[in-house]
Amino acid sequence: MTQDLRIDAARLWATLTETAQYGAIAGPAPDRPGLCRLTLSDEDVAMRRWFAQACQAIGMTVTTDRIGTQYARLPGSDAALPPIAIGSHLDTQPTGGRFDGILGVLAGLEVARTVQASGTTTRHPIEIINWTNEEGARFAPAMVASGVFAGVFTLDYALAQTDRDGVTMGEALAQSGFAGDETPGGHALAAHFELHIEQGPVLEAEALEIGVVSGVQGIRWFDVVVKGQTCHAGTTPMALRRDALHAAARLAIAVDDIGRSDPGASLATIGLFQAYPGSRNTAPGEVRMTVDLRHPNVGGLDQLEAKLRNAMSALQSQLRVGMTLNLIWSSPPVSFDPGVLGAISAATQRLGYSHRAMLSGAGHDSVYTARVAPTGMIFIPCENGLSHNVAENITPADAERGANVLLQAVLDYDRGQIPANAG
Ligand code: GLV
Ligand code: MN
Numbered sequence: 001m002t003q004d005l006r007i008d009a010a011r012l013w014a015t016l017t018e019t020a021q022y023g024a025i026a027g028p029a030p031d032r033p034g035l036c037r038l039t040l041s042d043e044d045v046a047m048r049r050w051f052a053q054a055c056q057a058i059g060m061t062v063t064t065d066r067i068g069t070q071y072a073r074l075p076g077s078d079a080a081l082p083p084i085a086i087g088s089h090l091d092t093q094p095t096g097g098r099f100d101g102i103l104g105v106l107a108g109l110e111v112a113r114t115v116q117a118s119g120t121t122t123r124h125p126i127e128i129i130n131w132t133n134e135e136g137a138r139f140a141p142a143m144v145a146s147g148v149f150a151g152v153f154t155l156d157y158a159l160a161q162t163d164r165d166g167v168t169m170g171e172a173l174a175q176s177g178f179a180g181d182e183t184p185g186g187h188a189l190a191a192h193f194e195l196h197i198e199q200g201p202v203l204e205a206e207a208l209e210i211g212v213v214s215g216v217q218g219i220r221w222f223d224v225v226v227k228g229q230t231c232h233a234g235t236t237p238m239a240l241r242r243d244a245l246h247a248a249a250r251l252a253i254a255v256d257d258i259g260r261s262d263p264g265a266s267l268a269t270i271g272l273f274q275a276y277p278g279s280r281n282t283a284p285g286e287v288r289m290t291v292d293l294r295h296p297n298v299g300g301l302d303q304l305e306a307k308l309r310n311a312m313s314a315l316q317s318q319l320r321v322g323m324t325l326n327l328i329w330s331s332p333p334v335s336f337d338p339g340v341l342g343a344i345s346a347a348t349q350r351l352g353y354s355h356r357a358m359l360s361g362a363g364h365d366s367v368y369t370a371r372v373a374p375t376g377m378i379f380i381p382c383e384n385g386l387s388h389n390v391a392e393n394i395t396p397a398d399a400e401r402g403a404n405v406l407l408q409a410v411l412d413y414d415r416g417q418i419p420a421n422a423g
């Protein structure tokens with residue numbers, strides 16, 4: 001009876017622990033490393049090889065597309081059906097944790113191992129997907145490979161994106177050996193399920209075990225360049241300066257105010273801030289920075305962007321500097337599929353786990369798969385709501401619950417038992 005099937009919690013935890021060697025950096029304790037596994041780095045390549053081998057070891061077929069996304073497929077009984085996908089990412093932030101994205105892919109592997117070991121054959125193939133460059137930490141934008149899969153970006157656009165050393169994603173892919181020959185988006189998905197840590201404080205604060213993720217808030221990413229004039233630190237009177245760093249610092253304060261302007265909804269972040277030429281006795285003539293704006297609805301995002309533009313024009317005239325704002329990525333708010341959410345809710349309830357519906361603050365590959373396939377996400381709590389931090393942490397019991405919901409929801413969906421309930 002497939003409703004009695006459960007994942008092997010010890011095996012899942014061992015997999016998470018073993019693979020944390022790929023890109024391990026100092027964390028809060030020796031047995032709790034952080035991770036730096038930037039897309040297509042040597043560490044990412046080692047993790048990708050491990051993942052492919054582990055999937056092949058249980059008889060899965062592993063293919064790679066032209067943007068490096070890996071697809072590991074367990075066959076179903078009906079060859080005419082497209083696969084039910086379980087996808088997330090194995091890349092991390094530069095000082096990231098062991099679970100963001102990684103849990104989703106490795107729980108997918110655990111689901112495949114469980115199904116395969118039980119002798120169960122699903123109707124649809126089950127496909128575990130490792131989407132390339134979800135984080136956007138090495139190459140912007142984030143979620144670029146799932147975006148190419150969904151037709152939001154062209155492959156050429158994605159491959160031309162450069163990292164901070166000027167290396168293109170195409171070059172990094174060629175060097176990694178993970179430039180495959182499959183066309184991204186070249187095969188249909190029956191559905192896309194993603195298990196992820198919440199990366200925020202809500203489930204923990206409410207002592208709930210599972211989040212049924214109804215959708216994802218909107219995101220806009222900007223590059224900002226502030227141009228003033230470099231000048232001598234010892235000879236230029238303050239009144240004569242056009243200090244780009246001073247103007248950028250004032251803008252940074254304005255961005256923080258914008259993030260607080262619609263409490264509970266608006267968020268604004270400067271993640272990157274670089275002053276040039278970078279010399280102790282020269283006032284900087286140029287600053288490059290990034291701005292990340294988020295809001296659950298498009299109107300709210302429009303307002304945040306308008307506030308940003310207003311703050312910039314006021315500072316430009318006041319401080320006699322130039323400021324340019326370049327929108328490099330816009331990810332509108334997304335609502336997930338009622339059928340997939342219904343399967344997730346039903347599995348959660350059957351397993352007896354406490355739960356609530358919630359919106360995701362973080363972007364995920366599911367944002368883009370939602371454009372081409374019925375999609376839904378499952379959240380589990382994470383310690384102190386902390387993520388994009390080496391101290392990111394979850395409990396083995398939470399990982400087990402999330403993976404069991406994933407397993408049962410996928411099996412229900414495969415059998416067509418999909419109550420239309422987004423709760
Ligand atoms: C993507 O991972 C984001 O939310 O920044
Ligand atoms: Mn993630």
Ligand code: MN
Pocket residue numbers: 093100135388
């Ligand atoms: Mn992340």
